[in-house]
Amino acid sequence: MFALKVAWRYLLSTRLQTGLLVVGGALGVVIFLVLAALAKGLAVTLTDAVSGSIPHVTIEPPQVRARPFVDAPADSVVQAATPLSSTVRAQIRNVPALLSLARAQPEVKGATARVLGSAFLVRGESRAAITVQGLETTDLDLIAPVTKKLVAGEADLSRGGLIIGQTLAKDLELRVGSTILLRTDRGGERLTRVDGIYKADEEGQDRGNAYLVISVARALFDLPGGVDEISLKLHDANAAPAVARRLRGALALRVTAWQERNPLLAAIILSQTTQTNIIQAFTLLTVLVGVASALLLSTYRRRGEIGVMRSFGLSRGFVATVFVFQGTILGVLSSALGVTGGWFLTNWLGSIKTNTGDLLLPISQDGAAYAIVVVATITGSAVAAVIPARSASSIDPLEVVG
Amino acid sequence: MSTSLVQVRDLVKTFRQGELTTPVLRGIDLDLPAGTRAALVGPSGSGKSTLLTILGTLQRPTSGRLEIDGRSLIGLTERELTAFRNARLGFVFQFHHLLPDFTAWENVLFPAFGRAGGATRADKERADELLDKVGLAHRRDFLPGQLSGGQKQRVAIARALINRPNLVLADEPTGNLDREAAAQVMTLIEEIGRSEGTAFVLSTHDAEIASRCPITFRIEAGTIRQTVAAAPLTSPAASP
Numbered sequence: 001m002f003a004l005k006v007a008w009r010y011l012l013s014t015r016l017q018t019g020l021l022v023v024g025g026a027l028g029v030v031i032f033l034v035l036a037a038l039a040k041g042l043a044v045t046l047t048d049a050v051s052g053s054i055p056h057v058t059i060e061p062p063q064v065r066a067r068p069f070v071d072a073p074a075d076s077v078v079q080a081a082t083p084l085s086s087t088v089r090a091q092i093r094n095v096p097a098l099l100s101l102a103r104a105q106p107e108v109k110g111a112t113a114r115v116l117g118s119a120f121l122v123r124g125e126s127r128a129a130i131t132v133q134g135l136e137t138t139d140l141d142l143i144a145p146v147t148k149k150l151v152a153g154e155a156d157l158s159r160g161g162l163i164i165g166q167t168l169a170k171d172l173e174l175r176v177g178s179t180i181l182l183r184t185d186r187g188g189e190r191l192t193r194v195d196g197i198y199k200a201d202e203e204g205q206d207r208g209n210a211y212l213v214i215s216v217a218r219a220l221f222d223l224p225g226g227v228d229e230i231s232l233k234l235h236d237a238n239a240a241p242a243v244a245r246r247l248r249g250a251l252a253l254r255v256t257a258w259q260e261r262n263p264l265l266a267a268i269i270l271s272q273t274t275q276t277n278i279i280q281a282f283t284l285l286t287v288l289v290g291v292a293s294a295l296l297l298s299t300y301r302r303r304g305e306i307g308v309m310r311s312f313g314l315s316r317g318f319v320a321t322v323f324v325f326q327g328t329i330l331g332v333l334s335s336a337l338g339v340t341g342g343w344f345l346t347n348w349l350g351s352i353k354t355n356t357g358d359l360l361l362p363i364s365q366d367g368a369a370y371a372i373v374v375v376a377t378i379t380g381s382a383v384a385a386v387i388p389a390r391s392a393s394s395i396d397p398l399e400v401v402g
Numbered sequence: 403m404s405t406s407l408v409q410v411r412d413l414v415k416t417f418r419q420g421e422l423t424t425p426v427l428r429g430i431d432l433d434l435p436a437g438t439r440a441a442l443v444g445p446s447g448s449g450k451s452t453l454l455t456i457l458g459t460l461q462r463p464t465s466g467r468l469e470i471d472g473r474s475l476i477g478l479t480e481r482e483l484t485a486f487r488n489a490r491l492g493f494v495f496q497f498h499h500l501l502p503d504f505t506a507w508e509n510v511l512f513p514a515f516g517r518a519g520g521a522t523r524a525d526k527e528r529a530d531e532l533l534d535k536v537g538l539a540h541r542r543d544f545l546p547g548q549l550s551g552g553q554k555q556r557v558a559i560a561r562a563l564i565n566r567p568n569l570v571l572a573d574e575p576t577g578n579l580d581r582e583a584a585a586q587v588m589t590l591i592e593e594i595g596r597s598e599g600t601a602f603v604l605s606t607h608d609a610e611i612a613s614r615c616p617i618t619f620r621i622e623a624g625t626i627r628q629t630v631a632a633a634p635l636t637s638p639a640a641s642p
Contacts, residue, residue, distance in 0.1 A: 009503045009504065013503040308499040308501070309512070310484070311458070311460060311487070312491075312492070312493055312513040312516065312561070312562075313484050313485065313487040313516035313565075314484075314488070314513070315481070398461050400499070
C-alpha cells in the first residue's frame with residue numbers, strides 16, 4: 001500500500017523527531033505497565049495477607065434473630081420466666097453433604113468443617129482469652145498455613161493436644177509438653193497439653209488462636225452432632241463473591257465471602273486501582289497529545305509537498321491516510337518498544353530484595369494490562385492522527401502552486 | 403464541437419475580499435489544438451498564473467465555459483476534478499516541487515497512485531522509460547537533493563507525463579534555470595510533445611522560450627490581446 005510507504009518514508013525523513021516520539025510513547029507504555037504491575041502486586045499482596053489465613057467462603061447457620069426474653073405487654077408484671085432451652089445452639093448438622101457440595105465447586109481448593117469457640121487458657125494465676133478452632137486432623141493447614149510456621153513440637157492434631165501461637169506460649173510461659181487448663185464459654189473444661197507452637201504473621205493470631213482436633217472441640221463446645229461452620233479455601237480468592245452467591249442460592253444457610261467481612265480492604269484496593277487507572281489514562285493521553293502535535297507540525301512543514309500531491313490528482317483521502325498511517329506506525333513502534341521495556345523493567349523491579357531478603361516491591365505482571373496498553377496506544381495514536389490528517393487533507397494545492 | 407483540446411469561452415475570474423472585488427480575467431476566449439505547444443505571456447499580475455490554474459482545475463472560474471478534451475469542467479465536483487486532473491493533466495512548476503524523500507523514479511511514479519488501484523507494473527516500466535527519455539535513467543535512484551536544477555526539472559517533466567495526459571501546464575518551467583539548462587529543458591519539452599502527442603501550455607516571461615512555441619497567448623489586463631500562431635521553428639536559437 002503506497003500510502004503506508006509514504007507514511008513510513010516521512011517518518012524516516014525526520015528520524016530524530018520520530019525517534020523521540022517513539023521513545024516518549026514507549027516511556028508512557030512502560031509507566032503504564034509498571035503502574036499496572038505495582039497495582040496488581042499490591043492488590044495480590046494485600047489480598048494474600050488478609051485472605052491467606054482466613055476462609056475465602058464460610059457457610060454458617062442462619063443468624064438467630066434477637067428477641068426479647070419475655071414478650072409481655074408493657075403494663076403487665078412478669079413474675080417468673082424459664083427459657084425452653086439455653087443449650088440449643090445454631091449449628092450445621094448435615095456436614096458431609098455440605099462438604100461434598102462445596103468440594104464439587106470448580107473454584108474450591110478445599111473445604112473443612114470447623115468448630116469455633118471462645119475459651120480461656122488457665123495456668124495458675126495466669127489466664128488468656130483465646131479462640132479455639134476445632135479441625136479435622138487432615139485439614140490443619142487448609143485455611144491457614146500452620147505446619148510451615150511451626151517453631152516447636154509437632155503440627156499433629158491427632159495427638160489430642162493444642163497447637164498455639166508463639167506469643168501466647170510466651171505470655172503463659174508454655175512449652176511443648178506443658179499442661180494447661182482449657183475452659184470454654186460453654187462450660188467445658190479439659191486439662192490439655194501443648195503439642196505444637198507456631199509463629200503467625202499477625203500478632204493477634206499469634207496471641208489469641210489455638211488449634212484443637214474437632215472431636216475434642218465438639219465435646220468442649222457442646223456440639224455433639226454439628227459444627228459452627230463449613231470453611232472453603234478457593235484457588236483464587238477473588239472468586240469468593242461469585243462462589244458465595246452461587247452457594248447462597250442453593251442453601252438456606254448464611255454464606256459469606258471473605259470480602260464481605262473485610263470491606264475496608266476492598267475499598268483500599270478499589271481506591272488504589274482507581275488512582276492507578278487515572279494516572280495510566282493521563283500518561284497515555286500525554287503520549288497521544290504528543291503524537292497529535294508532532295504530526296500537526298508535520299502537516300505545516302509538508303504543506304508544500306501535500307499541495308503538490310493534491311495538484312497532480314492525489315485525493316484528500318490519500319493524504320489523510322498517509323497521516324493516519326504515520327500515527328499508527330508511531331503507535332506500533334511505541335507499544336512494541338514500551339512493552340519490551342516494561343516487561344524487563346517490571347521483572348527487574350520485582351526481583352529486587354531488601355537486606356532481610358524480602359522483595360522490595362509488590363510486583364505482579366498483569367497480562368491484561370499488556371493487551372490494553374498495546375490496543376490503546378495503537379488505536380489512540382491512529383485516532384490522534386485524525387486531526388493532523390484532516391488538516392493535511394484540507395490543504396488547497398493552489399496555496400502552494402498558484 | 404471543435405477539434406480543440408482546450409476550449410475557453412468568455413472566462414471571467416473575479417476575486418472578492420469583503421466589499422472589494424478585483425477582476426483578474428475579463429472574458430477570455432482561447433482555443434488550443436491537441437499536441438501543440440502554446441506560450442502564455444504577459445506582464446506580472448496580468449492573470450497568467452490565474453488562467454493556468456483554472457485550466458489546471460485547481461481553481462474555478464467565476465463564469466464562462468471551459469472544456470478540455472471535449473469535457474465541460476464547469477460544475478464538476480471537487481472529487482471529479484481531482485480525478486480529471488490526475489488522468490488528463492500534468493503540471494510542471496517553476497520550482498520543480500519534487501518530493502524530497504522520494505527518489506527520482508518514485509517521484510515520476512507518484513501521480514500514478516492517484517488512480518484507483520494505484521500504480522501498475524506498466525506504470526513502473528513507463529516511469530523507467532520516461533526517465534530514460536529525459537536522460538536521467540542513470541539517476542533513477544537519486545533523491546532530488548542529489549540532482550542539479552536542470553535534472554530536477556527534467557524529472558518534474560517526466561512526472562507530469564506518467565499518466566499520459568493530453569495537456570501539460572507548465573508555470574515558468576525554465577524560470578529557475580540558467581540559459582543552457584533552460585534551452586535543454588525546452589528542447590526536451592519539444593521532443594516529448596512530439597513523441598507523446600501531448601499539448602503544453604507554458605507560462606513564461608522569457609521571449610526566447612515563447613518564441614519556441616507555435617502559439618502564443620498574450621494576456622494583458624485580464625484579456626487575451628493577441629494570439630499569435632508562429633511558424634514552426636527549426637532551431638532553439640531562432641527568435642520571433
